[in-house]
Amino acid sequence: AQSVSQHNHHVILSEAASLELGCNYSYGGTVNLFWYVQYPGQHLQLLLKYFSGDPLVKGIKGFEAEFIKSKFSFNLRKPSVQWSDTAEYFCAVNAFTTSGTYKYIFGTGTRLKVLA
Amino acid sequence: DAGITQSPRHKVTETGTPVTLRCHQTENHRYMYWYRQDPGHGLRLIHYSYGVKDTDKGEVSDGYSVSRSKTEDFLLTLESATSSQTSVYFCAAGIGSPDTQYFGPGTRLTVL
Numbered sequence: 001a002q003s004v005s006q007h008n009h010h011v012i013l014s015e016a017a018s019l020e021l022g023c024n025y026s027y028g029g030t031v032n033l034f035w036y037v038q039y040p041g042q043h044l045q046l047l048l049k050y051f052s053g054d055p056l057v058k059g060i061k062g063f064e065a066e067f068i069k070s071k072f073s074f075n076l077r078k079p080s081v082q083w084s085d086t087a088e089y090f091c092a093v094n095a096f097t098t099s100g101t102y103k104y105i106f107g108t109g110t111r112l113k114v115l116a
Numbered sequence: 117d118a119g120i121t122q123s124p125r126h127k128v129t130e131t132g133t134p135v136t137l138r139c140h141q142t143e144n145h146r147y148m149y150w151y152r153q154d155p156g157h158g159l160r161l162i163h164y165s166y167g168v169k170d171t172d173k174g175e176v177s178d179g180y181s182v183s184r185s186k187t188e189d190f191l192l193t194l195e196s197a198t199s200s201q202t203s204v205y206f207c208a209a210g211i212g213s214p215d216t217q218y219f220g221p222g223t224r225l226t227v228l
Contacts (some may be wrong), residue, residue: 009156034216043206044159044219090158094215101166103174104149104217108158 001026004093006107013081014115020112022077023091025067025085032094033074036106039087047089050074061085083116119143120220122207128226135194137223139207147210149217150174150182152203159206166192182215197227 001024013019016055025031035047048059055067065076091107119142125170130185139145139148150166151174161174163182171182179201181193194201203222 006158032215034155036217043218043221044208046216049216054145054227092159099172101164102147103161103164103172105161106159108156 002093002095002105004091004105004107006089006110007089008110009108010111010113011089012113012115016080017114019076019078019081019085019112021089021091021112022078022113023107025072025074025093025105027072027093027095027105029096033060033065033067034092034094034104035063035074035076036090037087039089040108044090047076061073072078081112081114083114085112086114087112119144119217120207120209122205122220122223125221125224127222128228129197131198133223135197135209135227136193137205137225139190139220140194141188141209141210141218143209145209145211145218146187147217148159148184149208149210150180150190150192151206151208152176152201153206153222154203156160162192162205171196194225197225199227201225202227205225 005021005024035052036044037047050067057078058064066089089110093105123138151159160176165171165184170205183191206222210217
């Protein structure tokens with residue numbers, strides 16, 4: 001079955017520390033990959049996405065992610081976090097189904113807390 | 117936010133009662149989705165729609181039904197609410213094919 005794994009459930013960092021959140025997926029076909037962010041009290045919004053081309057993708061607010069096909073991974077990184085990055089981060093895969101439609105599969109999320 | 121609204125935003129109901137949540141979008145997106153968000157489980161897909169009257173099940177569809185009679189509206193119904201359905205429900209919409217989903221603000225449902 002298709003799945004998305006986020007291994008870090010809770011991460012606590014101090015401001016200016018570097019961040020890397022892991023994401024691995026299980027799916028044999030072509031996938032499109034996303035990271036969404038949910039700030040406290042808000043709805044999910046897109047951080048970045050990968051469809052094809054350069055496997056290093058840059059998103060908003062200084063975030064980037066690298067797609068490594070051989071490892072089925074799409075890890076999120078930021079060189080220097082800020083207090084305002086405190087949020088929950090979700091990795092997602094968009095996969096084409098056997099019934100001819102597209103559906104999303106989300107990971108369980110990683111709660112990031114950045115200490116000022 | 118692609119003009120996605122959800123109603124109600126908060127609801128408290130009793131076990132065994134029917135509940136309908138509404139999602140409305142203004143961007144004419146073909147695909148619409150209902151998710152539930154629970155601690156430790158992230159977002160789980162309940163049902164999705166790929167067009168008017170075209171729907172399919174997600175991974176946690178038991179106890180839920182959906183309807184989409186117009187492009188802009190996607191209804192989620194709990195025929196007989198149970199306490200295990202206490203959750204935050206998010207609606208999303210998108211053009212379908214590999215592209216961004218736009219999320220609504222969520223509905224917090226409590227089943228007593």
